[in-house]
Amino acid sequence: xxxxxxxxxxxxxxxxxxxxxxxxxxxxxxxxxxxxxxxxxxxxxxxxxxxxxxxxxxxxxxxxxxxxxxxxxxxxxxxxxxxxxx
Numbered sequence: 001x002x003x004x005x006x007x008x009x010x011x012x013x014x015x016x017x018x019x020x021x022x023x024x025x026x027x028x029x030x031x032x033x034x035x036x037x038x039x040x041x042x043x044x045x046x047x048x049x050x051x052x053x054x055x056x057x058x059x060x061x062x063x064x065x066x067x068x069x070x071x072x073x074x075x076x077x078x079x080x081x082x083x084x085x086x
Contacts (some may be wrong), residue, residue: 004038020049
């Protein structure tokens with residue numbers, strides 16, 4: 001799983017994800033899915049809930065990779081480095 005959105009989808013959508021992780025407000029998880037982001041303070045809960053639900057591929061390392069992939073996809077190399085001499 002390479003995105004936070006795909007991790008939420010692995011639970012069967014944001015409603016089931018919210019229930020599994022113990023989030024009362026569905027709007028919170030809906031916003032996370034839209035932003036493709038899960039706050040790191042929830043990562044352990046996500047990993048534990050995935051383990052309990054038998055969802056493979058959800059680990060702290062997978063969440064860290066999703067965060068890293070998101071950062072690099074928001075700042076493509078060709079846009080972050082100017083080809084103009086300084």
